[in-house]
Every structure is written in C-alpha cells, then in structure tokens.
Amino acid sequence: MRLQTGTFMKGIETFVLYVVLLALAACFIVPFFWLLSESLKSPSELFEVPTRWWPKTIMWSNYADMFNSFPFFLYLKNTIIILIPNIVGAVISNTLIAYGFARLDWKYRDNVFMIVLITMILPYQVTMIPLFIMFHHLHWIGTFLPLIVPSFFGNPFFIFLLRQFLLGIPKELSYSAKIDGANEFQIYARIIMPLAKPVISTVVIFAFLGTWNDFIGPLIFLSDNKLYTLSLGAQSIMGTYDPKWNILMALGVTMTVPVLVIFFLLQKYFIQGVAMSGIKG
C-alpha cells in the first residue's frame, strides 16, 4: 500500500515530524531547566515529593553561599592557570605539526600520519599509570606541570582537524610565495595561518572545553586541595558528609554558563569543527 502524497498527507507528515522533534528537544532541554530550578530551591524543597518543578520562593542566596562556603575563586584561578597555557600550547604546537603533515611533501608522510591516527584511538588509561610514575620521578605530582606541559607537544585530534583544513588550501599559494623568496616558516606564519583562522578558532574552543571539563587529569595529578580545579572542587564537595545539593547545583549553573556563552558566540566554528571531524576520512 502506497501513501498518497497529496498536500493533505504532506501536511500531516510535517506536523508529526514537528511534534516528534519538539518532544525530543524537550527531553534534551529539560535537564537544564532542572539544573537551574534546583539551584534556586531551599534545602527543604529539594526533597519534596512529588517533585516541585519550580521553587516557591527563589533563593538567589544559594549563589552567594556558593561563593562564600566554597573556595570558588581559588579554584577558578587554578583552572585558568591551567587553561591559558593549554590553549596557547594547543595552537602553537598543532598548527606547526599539521603544517608538516599537510603542506610539505616528504617520503613516508602518510605512514607517519597513520601513527597520529592510531594515537587518537589509544585509550588514555593505557598511558595514565606510566605517565604518573614518570611525573612522580620528575617531582611534578602536586604541581600544574603534568596538566600543562603535554599540551605543547601536539594533540592527535587537533592535528587531524587542522590537517584536514590545511589540505584544502591551494598549493599555488605556497608556490608563488616561494618564488617571491619566502621560506617555509614565513609561508606558515604569513600566508597559511591567517587563512586557517576558522579552524584555529575550533581548536581554541575544543582546547578550552577539554581543560575546563577535565576531571581525570586533575584527579590523578593534583594531590593538594589548594590546587584543585573547579571540576575537582565540585566533586570534593559531593564527597563531604552532608553535601549541600542546592549549592552544588548553583556551582553547576555557574560552571556551565561560560561554556554556553562561548558556544553561542562561536557556534559556527563549533558546529563546523565537529562536523569536519567525522565526514572527511
């Protein structure tokens, strides 16, 4: 049996499509609404049965309590101390490396690039223990160094992303610059990098997100709670005897908002970057 594709049926189809999509969208968005609502509840309202969807009296004071009862600014400072070198390191090292893999012809280049791809799918847990022991011998445990230094030596995912983009820039640009007497580094810095701004923005965003959200790295390498990042700090209040859930939720909103702001400002690069990582082999 075949459906008539008259305008009436088309109309119903479109209607059903919208209903399904909006219902699904609601499922994805409700947890955010919930995070916000919980962060504004009083402790007694948190545990009410049945659930109270929106607090009776809005407790903005949860946010003030969060700043007072939790070393928020110290943890924020620590997070930023790790964040900035990570972004700088990611941009410098990965653009250079990707340039070597995309813009220069050399023997075995594609074979060596395979190693980059293999390290991309290497589970972190495989290298985690030897790295810990290595950093222990270097006396880096309990400092920010293990969370900063590796970012200056390339990240396979970023190399992959940048290479895909750099391959698409016409070779003629390099040739003509060479005829004008530019050396390879000048071509990299003056011609290719300015053209690669969109993909560099993507790398900046991902480096920011990766560090801001990182949990396992700080957990393993930072022993002193004066060095904790926001993520690790949030987890440590959860581990206390009587965690204050509404304050945790306020922290959750505070940690999520900067990410959302950056996302909305740079949405184009974000979506592009994600899409690019999957479609072109």
Add this chain to the structure above:
Amino acid sequence: MNKKMNIARRDFRNAMLFISLWIIGVIAFKLYPIVISFYYSLTDYSVVKKSEFIGFGNYNALFHDPLFYKSLSNTFYMICLGTVCSTAAAIAIAVLLNNKGIKGLSFLRVVFFIPTLVPVVIASILWIWLLQPDNGIINEVLGFFGLTGPVWLASPLWAKPAFILMMVWSSGTAIIIYLAGLQEIPDSLYESASIDGAGFFRKVFSITLPLLSPVILFNVVTSVIGIFQWFAEPLIMTNGGPDNSTLFYSLNLYRSAFQYFKMGYASAMAWILLVIAMIIILILFRLNKRFGYSE
C-alpha cells in the same frame, strides 16, 4: 637531478622541524609510556617501595580475579547495548533533522548539542537528581504515564540502563556528525528512489545507511573507545555500586592504581585494555570493508 635531490632533502628537513614537537611528544607521552608500562605490568610495584620483577604474576592474578571479569563484562554490556542505543538515537534524530523545509534547524541542532557542553562533573551531579527514585523527574514523567519507575542507580539491574539514558542525552556530537554526513548524500538519489516507489523506511535502509556507513564506523569507534575510557560518571554517580554493577574497566583500573597503589597490577590491566581495544577496532574496520561503501 642533483638539484631535485637537494630540494627533496630540504623539504624533508623542513618537515622534521615542523613536526618535531609531535615527535618528542609521541615518544615521551605515548610510546615510552606504553613500552615501560609493559615492564611495570611484570612487576610488583607500588611507587613507594622498590619494584620487584614477578613475570606474568599480575596477569595470572587478574585471570583469577572475579572483579576483573565483572568490570570487563560491565564494559561489554555498555559497548553492546550503550553503543547500539546511542547510535540508533543519534541517527534517528539526525535523519529527522535532515528533512528539507524544517524551520529552526539551527535552533534544534543547538538544543541537541548543548548537553555535550556540560562539564562531566556537573552532568553527573545533575543526573543523580534526574534519576532519584522518589522525586527525580524521570520517574515523575513515567508516573504521569502510569508507570512505576525503577530505583535506577540503586538497582544492580537498572544502574547500567540509567547510564545509557545519560549517554543518549549527551550524544550531540554524533548527531552533528551524522547530520553533516547526511547532507553530503545527493538529493537526486532520494528523488529517483521516490519515482521507483520507495517509501521512507526503504530509502533509509537502501540509501541513507549504506552511504552513511563510513561515518557510522567513525562514530562507533569513537564510542567504543569512549566507553573503555569511561570513568568520571560512574566514579561520581555510583562509585561502582550497587553490587559492582557499574564497576567499569577504567574505574577498576583507576582504583587498583591510585587507591590500592597496585601499579604493576593496574599496568597489566592497561595492557589487556590495549590489546582488547586494538582487536575491537580491527574487527570494526574489517566489517566496514566487507559491508561498507567506504571510498
């Protein structure tokens, strides 16, 4: 001829300069750790005291450790069921979003993507609340439809499905990648299929899925690796419980290494993980070659 050689040599030297940071990094932070980790896996090592060579003792102990098998089977549960659920959900949503003439596509794309932006610690805390048996909204909604929800994270049977729900919620990255893949499929294929009388599902199974298979492979590999590394959510939300039903491989490995300081034992686990991950990825690529349409 000689000049050409010189150019090739100069290009090679330049290339080595450009990728030198990567060469140092891959040796210092990947190759050396992997190799030395195999040595550690043959020792009894706890960082505080000197290591002692014990041959394959750690591996032997692992193969007699019920927790090792438990964490392995929990992880395979998630790889099989979790990957299937989140892949199916992501493809379905991407196919819906790929309809021509949908208004507000960019808005909807954002809606499905933003859960992946929430820091993992925050997402975990949030989901503990969403999954509360008495006043969590998931059971509240189930109750609205007359269903009694399970106790989720407190139940050995339902804790893993609870994590699958969370996994589907945060599959926005895959949705965006599928959507990009779908938009590469030429409309003309669908049009000629329509003329031949193919319905919606026929088109999905005969055109969309085969042409999307390289993208599906990419996402499945990413997802499998993600599950092997999956750690923060179970640590924060259940800490492996109840009854070790959410003790996943990485959590077990982390505990052995950093709570019990059995570094040698944990290194053996890491090496087994490496071998299993490589085997699974090889199988996936073989399957893709046989059934896929890869270029």
